[in-house]
Amino acid sequence: MSVQSASTVPVGSGHTDHHGTYKSTRLPDIKLMMWVFLASDIMFFGTLLGTYLVYRGRSLTGPYPTDVLDIPLTTVSTFVLLMSSFVMVLALHALRQNDIGKFRLWTGAVAFFGSIFLGFQVYEFIHFVDMGLTLQGNLFGTTFYVLTGTHGVHVAIGIIWLLSILVHSYIKPWTSKDDVYLEVAGLYWHFVDLVWIVIFTVVYLVEFI
Amino acid sequence: MAIGKLGAPPAVGQSPDTLLTRPTWTEGLLSWLTTVDHKRLGILYIVTSFVFMAAASFEAFLIRLQLAAPGNTLLSPDVYNQMFTMHGVTMVFLAIMPLGIGFANYFVPLQIGARDLAFPRLNAFGYWVYLVGGVFLYTSFFLGDPPDVGWVAYAPLTSLSNNPGLGTDFYMVGLFVGGIGTLVTAMNLIVTIVNMRAPGMSMMRVPVFTWMMLITSFLIIFAFPPLTVALFQVMMDRTFGTLFYVPEAGAMAILWQHLFWIFGHPEVYIIILPAFGVISEVIPTFSRKPLFGYPVIILSGIFIGFMGFAVWTHHMFTTGLGPVVNTAFALTSMVIGIPTGIKVFNWLGTIWGGHVRFTTSMLYAVAFLITFTVGGITGIMLAVPPFTAQAHDTYFVVAHFHFVMGGGALLAFLAGLYYWFPKLTGKLLDERLGKAAFWFAVPGFWVIFFPQHFLGLMGMPRRTQTYVEGIGLELWNMVSTIGTFIMLVGLVLLLINIIHGFVRGKPAGDDPWDARTLEWATSSPPPFYNFARQPVVNDRDALWVQKYPESVHGERVPEEASEPYDRHGAHIPGQSWYPLLVALALLPFSYGWLYDNMWVVGLSMVVVTFGVYAWALEGVGGRHIHFDDRRDPQGADEGEQA
Numbered sequence: 001m002s003v004q005s006a007s008t009v010p011v012g013s014g015h016t017d018h019h020g021t022y023k024s025t026r027l028p029d030i031k032l033m034m035w036v037f038l039a040s041d042i043m044f045f046g047t048l049l050g051t052y053l054v055y056r057g058r059s060l061t062g063p064y065p066t067d068v069l070d071i072p073l074t075t076v077s078t079f080v081l082l083m084s085s086f087v088m089v090l091a092l093h094a095l096r097q098n099d100i101g102k103f104r105l106w107t108g109a110v111a112f113f114g115s116i117f118l119g120f121q122v123y124e125f126i127h128f129v130d131m132g133l134t135l136q137g138n139l140f141g142t143t144f145y146v147l148t149g150t151h152g153v154h155v156a157i158g159i160i161w162l163l164s165i166l167v168h169s170y171i172k173p174w175t176s177k178d179d180v181y182l183e184v185a186g187l188y189w190h191f192v193d194l195v196w197i198v199i200f201t202v203v204y205l206v207e208f209i
Numbered sequence: 210m211a212i213g214k215l216g217a218p219p220a221v222g223q224s225p226d227t228l229l230t231r232p233t234w235t236e237g238l239l240s241w242l243t244t245v246d247h248k249r250l251g252i253l254y255i256v257t258s259f260v261f262m263a264a265a266s267f268e269a270f271l272i273r274l275q276l277a278a279p280g281n282t283l284l285s286p287d288v289y290n291q292m293f294t295m296h297g298v299t300m301v302f303l304a305i306m307p308l309g310i311g312f313a314n315y316f317v318p319l320q321i322g323a324r325d326l327a328f329p330r331l332n333a334f335g336y337w338v339y340l341v342g343g344v345f346l347y348t349s350f351f352l353g354d355p356p357d358v359g360w361v362a363y364a365p366l367t368s369l370s371n372n373p374g375l376g377t378d379f380y381m382v383g384l385f386v387g388g389i390g391t392l393v394t395a396m397n398l399i400v401t402i403v404n405m406r407a408p409g410m411s412m413m414r415v416p417v418f419t420w421m422m423l424i425t426s427f428l429i430i431f432a433f434p435p436l437t438v439a440l441f442q443v444m445m446d447r448t449f450g451t452l453f454y455v456p457e458a459g460a461m462a463i464l465w466q467h468l469f470w471i472f473g474h475p476e477v478y479i480i481i482l483p484a485f486g487v488i489s490e491v492i493p494t495f496s497r498k499p500l501f502g503y504p505v506i507i508l509s510g511i512f513i514g515f516m517g518f519a520v521w522t523h524h525m526f527t528t529g530l531g532p533v534v535n536t537a538f539a540l541t542s543m544v545i546g547i548p549t550g551i552k553v554f555n556w557l558g559t560i561w562g563g564h565v566r567f568t569t570s571m572l573y574a575v576a577f578l579i580t581f582t583v584g585g586i587t588g589i590m591l592a593v594p595p596f597t598a599q600a601h602d603t604y605f606v607v608a609h610f611h612f613v614m615g616g617g618a619l620l621a622f623l624a625g626l627y628y629w630f631p632k633l634t635g636k637l638l639d640e641r642l643g644k645a646a647f648w649f650a651v652p653g654f655w656v657i658f659f660p661q662h663f664l665g666l667m668g669m670p671r672r673t674q675t676y677v678e679g680i681g682l683e684l685w686n687m688v689s690t691i692g693t694f695i696m697l698v699g700l701v702l703l704l705i706n707i708i709h710g711f712v713r714g715k716p717a718g719d720d721p722w723d724a725r726t727l728e729w730a731t732s733s734p735p736p737f738y739n740f741a742r743q744p745v746v747n748d749r750d751a752l753w754v755q756k757y758p759e760s761v762h763g764e765r766v767p768e769e770a771s772e773p774y775d776r777h778g779a780h781i782p783g784q785s786w787y788p789l790l791v792a793l794a795l796l797p798f799s800y801g802w803l804y805d806n807m808w809v810v811g812l813s814m815v816v817v818t819f820g821v822y823a824w825a826l827e828g829v830g831g832r833h834i835h836f837d838d839r840r841d842p843q844g845a846d847e848g849e850q851a
Contacts, residue, residue, distance in 0.1 A: 022743065024406045029327040032404055036396045036430060043434035047468060051442070051453070058459040135451055139459050142451040146442070164822075 034184045038191045045195050048150055049202060052143040059138035065207040068128050077120035078200050081155075084113035085193045088186045098176040104169055107182070110189065111162040114155050121152050144203065151199060154192045161185050231830055232784045243784040245329035246737055247314050250336045252633065254311025257336075258304050261343055265299035266700065268292045270693055273657070277690035279678040289674040290357035291376070295346075297360030298380065301476065302387060303343045305618050309483030310394055312625055313422040315633065317398060319728035319735060320416040322407030322744035322751075327400040329782040330824065335394035337792030342387025345799045349379035356380035359672060361473070362443075364454035364465035369447045375803060378447060382799045385440045388433050390792075395429035398422055407727070409746035413507070416726045417500060420507050421486030424514040428475045428482070431518065436472035439465060448805055463528060470521035478517040480614060482510060484621030485552060488574050491624045492556050494724045495571040496563025499750055502555040509548035509555075516545040526597040535594040542592035546585060553582055568722075569643030573624035576651045580620060584612030587662070602672075605665025611658045620651070623703070630707075631721045635733040636714030642706045650699025656692030660685035725750040738779050741836045783830030791820035 025032070091106035125145070133141045162185060168174070174182075234240035241249060272292050275284040284292060314332065318325055326332045349355040356376040358366050367377045402423045406415065415423075442453035443465075452458040454465055485506075493500045500506060522530060522538040556578060565571065587609040591597050600606060630638050664685050669676060676682050720729040727744050728735075730752045748754040754761045794816035801809030 022405070022408055024404050024410075027404065029400050029404055032400045033328065033396060036399050040392060040396065040430035040434055043431050044438060047435045047438040051438070051464065051468075054464055055460065058461075060459045135449060139452050142445075142453060146445065146451065146453075 028180050030184055031180060031187075034187045038187065041191065045147075045150070045198075048143075048147045049198070052147050052203065055139045055143050059140040061138050063128075063131055063133045063138075063140075065140060065144075065203070068131050068133050069204050069207055070124075071204060071208060073120070073124070074200065074204055077117050077124075078196065080113050080120070081117045081193055081196055084110045084117070085190050087113060088189050092179065092182050092186050095174065095182050096176050096179050100169070100174065103174070103182075104166060107162055107166050107169075111159045111166070114159045114162070114189075118152060118155055118159070121148065121155075147203070148199065151192070151195060154195070158185070158189050158192055161188070231827070232786060234784070240784070242789055243786055245325070245333050245782050245784055245788070247318050247325050247329065247332060248735060248737075248739075250332055251311050251313075251315025253336055254307050254314055254339070255633075257340060257343070258308040258311055261299050262304035262308075264347070265296050265304055268296040268299070270697070272296065273690045273693045275674065276676075276686050278687070279676050279683055281675055284674065286674045287357065290359075290672070291355040293672055294356045294359055294376075294380075298346065298356065298384070299343075300614070301360060301480070302384060303339075303346070305480050305614060305622070306391070306476075307339055308622050309422075309425070309480065309618070310391070312418075312487065312622070312629070313398060313425075313483060314394075316629065316728050317401060317419050317422055318405070319632075319731065319739060320419045320726050321402065321405060321410060322727050322740060322746065323401065323405040324739050324779055325782060326397050327405060328397050330785050330788050330829075331393050331397050333785070334788035334792055335390040335397065337789050338390030338393075338795060339387055341792050341796050341799075342383050342390065345386065345796060346379055346383035349376060349383075361469055362465075363469075364443065364462040365456055367443050367447075367465075368454060378444070378803045381440045381444045381447070382802050385437060385444065386795050386799050388437050388440075389795075391429055392433050392437075395426035395433075398426040399430070402426075407744045407746050407751075410751070413504065414746055414749045414751070417489035417503065417506055418483070418486035418726075421482040421489070421510055424510050425479050425482045428479050428514055428517060432472045432475035432479065435468045439468035439472070444802065448802065463525075466525050466528065467521070470524045471518070473524065474521040475517040477613070478513055480618045482513065484577070484618040485510065487621045487625035487628070488556060488577055490724075490726065491570050491574045491628050492559050493750075494628070494722050495566045495568055495574070496560050497566075497723070498559055498563040499725070499753075500555070501558035501561075502551075503749060506552055506555050509551045512548045513545060516541060516548075520545055523592055523597070526594045527601045539592050539594050543589060546589050546592070549585055553578060553585075568627065569638070569640055569647055570624045570627035570722075572644065572647050573620050573627065573651075576647070577617060577620040577624060580612055580616030580651070580654070584609060584616055587612065600665055602670055603665035604661040604669045604671055607671045608658050608661035608665060611661070615658070616654060620654075623650075626707075628722065629728075630710060631717030632728055632733050632735070634711060634714065635717055636710050637717045637721060638706050638710040638714060642702060642709065646699045646702035646706060648699075649702060650696055653692050653694075653696025653699050656695055657689050658692070660688045660692075664689075720752070723756075725753040727751050730755070738781060738834060778833055778835035780833050781831045783832070785824070785827060785830070787820050787824035787827065791817050791824065794820060 023029070087106050087109045091103055091110060094100075094102035094106055133144070135141055135145050165174075165182060165185060232239065232243035234243065241253070244250065271284060272289070275281050275289060275292075314326070314336075317323075346356075352375065354374045354376040356362070356379055358372065358377055358380065362377070362380055365371055367381075402415070402419055406412075442451070445451040446453050446455065452460055454460055454462055456462055489500055489506060520538060520542045522534060523542040526535055526538075556574075560575075567575075587605070591600060591606065591609055627638055627643060630636075664682060665671075667681055667685075669682050669686075676686070717733050719732050721733075722729070727746075730744060731740055744751065748761060750761075794813045796813075797809050798813035798817070801807065801811075801813060
């Protein structure tokens with residue numbers, strides 16, 4: 001769309017991207033796409049969490065939540081995940097400042113923090129199985145593992161995504177112009193973090209009130 | 210450079226890290242396999258959904274033959290169960306819903322003056338996943354047994370102990386995989402409609418079909434996740450022995466019903482809202498009047514979208530949820546009738562006082578209005594819990610939802626087919642043959658389904674393989690079966706008309722109906738770049754205002770303000786193998802899950818991962834074309850990164 005034509009008609013608040021393609025909202029398509037995806041993903045987690053809550057307290061055999069859940073341990077891993085969101089913000093800020101060294105450092109740090117969280121989860125799962133909580137053993141096991149497992153898969157995908165960005169930044173040097181691609185990964189990461197806050201509250205903390 | 214040569218430029222924009230050569234075919238099978246063009250994908254969607262509709266119609270035909278007479282033994286009870294299950298699943302998931310999405314694929318970018326969807330390769334992926342899911346489901350006829358649990362697949366009928374065959378797994382895995390395609394396409398449509406409207410096209414100037422697709426897409430992204438999770442839970446139950454729907458372990462089978470209908474009721478609107486959109490295009494065009502009450506139609510659509518999530522338990526009135534729940538959902542179910550009624554009156558108001566042309570398309574639209582209203586009225590009846598207590602799971606319900614799905618959505622889409630066929634092919638369908646087909650198909654439909662109201666009120670249960678003689682069900686069952694033959698004649702004539710139209714239809718011209726929206730501003734069929742000039746929109750009914758400015762503004766607007774010349778050219782996205790590759794990798798994934806072979810599942814996930822990386826690294830690609838003159842674009846290559 002040419003500039004001349006824009007001046008002859010009311011065009012609202014639109015904006016053209018680098019292809020000269022007109023964008024009605026000025027936002028990049030990919031960013032809108034991520035928001036739409038996250039809106040949908042809320043329903044995925046909402047349904048899993050709903051299933052968990054509907055079946056809460058209906059297990060006929062143990063182990064029950066209070067037998068296995070370890071609040072101090074999971075608090076540590078939750079804190080690590082929370083901090084990774086903070087580091088994510090630093091990574092995006094560094095990229096926008098065109099400070100590529102720090103952008104790589106912080107992006108790697110987010111992936112590292114995420115991996116620590118996943119490590120805690122793997123440890124927790126093994127420990128729980130040792131204590132007799134299995135996928136097939138009772139309803140708590142079924143709903144707990146599928147809910148937290150789905151979240152874990154989200155974290156794992158986020159880690160792979162961030163590491164891919166890190167590697168790609170060496171293959172094709174990134175600049176501040178590429179910030180939207182990191183921002184979108186960041187949106188995803190913050191969302192996964194947010195979901196964990198809800199899971200930690202509903203599944204872990206509520207049991208001990 | 211001429212348009213014909215443009216498709217095969219000597220060198221192609223290709224980033225060095227591409228693993229497969231970037232495809233550039235413009236003709237033949239390979240060009241269709243690698244296409245990212247929304248118009249080609251739209252045609253693929255429409256053709257595929259008609260093929261599945263033919264299969265589902267055949268299943269329905271067998272059902273009606275079986276029920277023609279009491280004590281009939283044409284289909285055994287097992288086969289009968291498979292037939293009504295596959296008929297329902299196919300019609301809902303593989304025929305009517307993809308038909309709406311197919312029209313959206315083709316016409317949403319054209320209506321908003323865009324050159325493609327926001328993510329063309331993702332759009333191709335959506336189609337291929339739909340095809341993979343559908344083909345997978347239909348291979349169940351050759352690999353053991355098709356699903357036989359009804360299209361709602363209630364737990365615990367679907368548990369491994371109650372249903373050890375592969376049929377239920379086909380249902381769960383097939384819909385799980387197919388749903389991924391629907392989800393990504395809906396997300397793609399939302400971004401496209403929100404972000405790619407032509408300059409000047411504010412939301413309240415967006416054509417109604419596109420508006421309804423926006424609402425539909427939002428319904429899809431919120432309604433499909435609950436279904437996907439529910440399917441996944443049953444898959445886990447059957448493959449890994451989890452306890453989601455095992456009552457012996459304390460689980461509640463009714464959870465499935467809740468999750469299914471939290472999806473299932475919005476699904477009804479996912480099917481019908483695009484149909485409302487089609488009707489809102491057809492009726493103004495053939496009444497030569499602007500749509501009466503455009504803002505009200507849009508707001509009613511949004512209201513239906515919201516309320517669609519607040520009525521799901523009216524499918525569960527007989528499950529004993531208690532009087533408070535039943536009353537609340539009875540009220541919301543009746544409230545949702547209001548915006549639907551408003552729309553019907555708006556369409557009537559559009560026809561009122563117009564210069565009505567009764568083309569075949571308009572005939573279907575009018576038939577839609579009458580048939581859908583009848584279905585809506587029985588819907589209000591079924592929203593009353595005491596009535597549902599009597600009519601639940603009887604043929605009354607069957608008649609009701611066939612009136613809204615078949616008489617509503619399908620008739621509207623047939624109106625859309627006759628309306629848009631000239632744009633799709635550049636050729637006109639034969640009006641005389643079309644009207645002949647109409648006068649078989651629509652009365653045939655009524656003869657099939659109207660007597661089913663009576664059967665239901667007499668107490669004939671749905672999903673019953675046969676009935677005994679002498680309880681008064683013979684007459685209306687026979688009438689209903691005779692109706693299938695009448696409708697069949699209509700559908701065969703429709704098919705002949707479509708083939709005839711393709712082969713020797715009269716040239717349509719760009720705008721055969723003197724229509725109102727932007728898809729008619731370009732040639733028929735549109736060139737691959739859609740518009741040589743970026744359309745600029747000054748008003749609702751953008752094309753109408755361009756054609757007849759004096760009828761809207763009272764005076765001619767200056768030429769340069771209506772459609773400026775596009776000096777920047779257009780970016781045409783490159784074709785790609787990866788959407789097809791990733792979608793095809795979901796086929797071994799599905800069979801692996803079906804036969805509990807996690808190695809195959811894992812391996813196909815490796816292929817998916819490879820495909821996703823190659824997809825991302827390949828980038829959008831494509832080329833930039835310049836328009837020196839309206840009909841003479843110049844090709845220029847352009848290598849780009851994502």
